[in-house]
Amino acid sequence: MKNTKMMVVGFVSAVAVSLILSTSLFAKNTVAAPTEASVEASRLQSLAKFTKVLSIVEQYNVDGLTVDQLIDKSLQGMLSNLDAHSTYMDKKSYDNLKTQTDGEFGGLGITVGMRDNALTVIAPIEGTPADKAGIKAGDIILKINDKSTLSMTIDDAVSIMRGAPKTPIDLTIVRKGLADPLKIHIIRDIITVQSVYTRNISGNILYIRVTSFDKKVAADVKKAIKKYSGKSKGIILDLRNNPGGLLDQAVDLTDLFVDEGIIVSQKGRNKADDMTYKATKSNTITDLPLVVLVNEGSASASEIVSGALQDLKRAVIVGEKTFGKGSVQVVMPITETEGIKLTVARYYLPSGRTIQAVGVTPDIEVAAGEIKKHEKSFNIKEADLKEHLVSELEKSDGMIDVTEANATNKTVITPEQMNRDIQLKEGVDIIKALIIVKGK
Incomplete structure (x- = not known):
């Protein structure tokens, strides 16, 4: 399929270059049906217009750019005006893409996109x-x-922000809620990402944080779930600020929680780009109550997972509306050192709704922030009495309870930490309610 597309791109370029010599001959020899002939005539007229403008700019532009430079700029303009993710990649951009896919690189550690042309x-x-x-x-x-x-x-x-480790860079940003721009100084470093973190909450809730969808995400989450099998009664899957990644990992992760139904489909102009990904019962490893945390930094693969679990009634989605990046890009080489990245399809969730420019709206919307507590000036608790009773929670075996954990213990999330994250606290409360309901 990719080879076919590459041939089409090469053919169009060849026609553009040889247009002046071949237009009249091509028109005389055409034997297409009338409708096809009119389409070809329109195409030739458009290419003739492009060639004329190219010739004028080459001859009169003050900067005296070469034909190669003008063609490159034309391709950049054409691709960037299609959508925010399609682009023409010259040798430098193409090399940067290869560097990024190799794994480690010097940079800042952010994923960016275009929203309202910003x-x-x-x-x-x-x-x-x-x-x-x-x-x-x-x-x-x-x-x-x-x-x-x-x-x-x-x-x-991205090319400007990426650079040698330990080199400085300044970003001037506008942040919602602040009147003035902020200037933030950052020192670049090697970007190596651990994608999956696990913690324990309240002794029986497994917290799984997925920061991006690399090639090991589904396997690492599966390993974590199996490790705490029998000890966990509910799972919180945190996809906040997860910019996405590999589609197959999003599908495989969702498949761990659902045993049937469509997870996601993609539809494009060409039928060959249409794909449907379904859950398989053999890959499902848990039916525990599930809460998924999302925010405006959850994009692409994160939206596929959260949206699919929401449509399939498998999880409660908590947090803020997601970013809304639901399109499929493929990279097509046009020479050995150049290529294009082109949007060829859009993702659709099990219900048929699209993610693109819409995002996923949580079942329970909770803004980020802390839980404000008012300390009482005087109170006495059971633990303050000389002969207080030992809490049953302190007797429980298995996973360490958060009430016993030191704040520096990285295996648990303490109540104090939850109070600083109201979205997580809401998710924990919902999971506890689901555990109670399931136990009845």
Whole structure:
């Protein structure tokens, strides 16, 4: 399929280059049906217009650009005007793509996208320089160093932000709720991402945080669920600030929780791009109550997982509306050193709804923030009495209860930590209610 597309791209380019020599001959020899002939005539007229403009610009433009440079700019303009994710990649951009897919690279650790024609942070990756510097999902990047991002493509922006480790960069951002732009200084570093973290809550709730969808996500989550099998009574899957990743991992992760039905489908202009991914009973490993946490930094693969689990009535979705990136891009080489990234299809959830520019709306919407507590000036608890009773929770075996855990213990999430994350606290309360209902 990809080879066919590459041939089509090459054919169009060849026609454009040889148009002046071949137009009259092509018109005389055509034997197509009338409707096809009119389409070809329109195509030739459009190509003739392009060639004429190209010739005029080459001859009179003040900067004296070469034909190759003008063609490259034309391709960049055409692809970038299709949608926010399609782009033409010259040698430098193509090399950057290869660097990114190799695994480790020097950068900031953020995923960006275009929202309302503005370069927007989809999410910072947990533990990276951008995350530590305070970059947040939804931040609009106005400047990279002193260069404005106005009319800058995503690939250009990424190329500038990526660089050698330990080198500095300044981002000027606009953040919702703040009157003035912020200038944030960041030191680049090697970006290596741990995608799956697990914690325990209240002794019987398994908390799974997925930061991105790399090639090991489904296997790591499966391993965590099996490890705590018999000890956990409910699961919280945290997909907040997860910018997405590999489609097959989103499908495989969802398949761990559902045993039948469509997980996601993709539909494009060409039938060959249409695909349907279904759950299989043999891959399902748990039917425990499930809550999924999302926010505006949850995009692409994260939206497929949360949206599918919502449509299939398998999980309660808690948090904020997701980013809304539901399109499929493929990379097609046009030479050995150049290529294009083209949107060829859109994702659709089991109910048939689209994610693109819409996102997933949580079942229970909860804004990010802390739980405010008012300390009482005077109170006495059972533990304050000289001969207090030993709590039954302290006797429980199995996983460590959070009431016993030190705040520095990384195997658990404490009540104090939950109080600083109201979305997580709401998710825990819902899971506890679902556990009670299931136990009846």
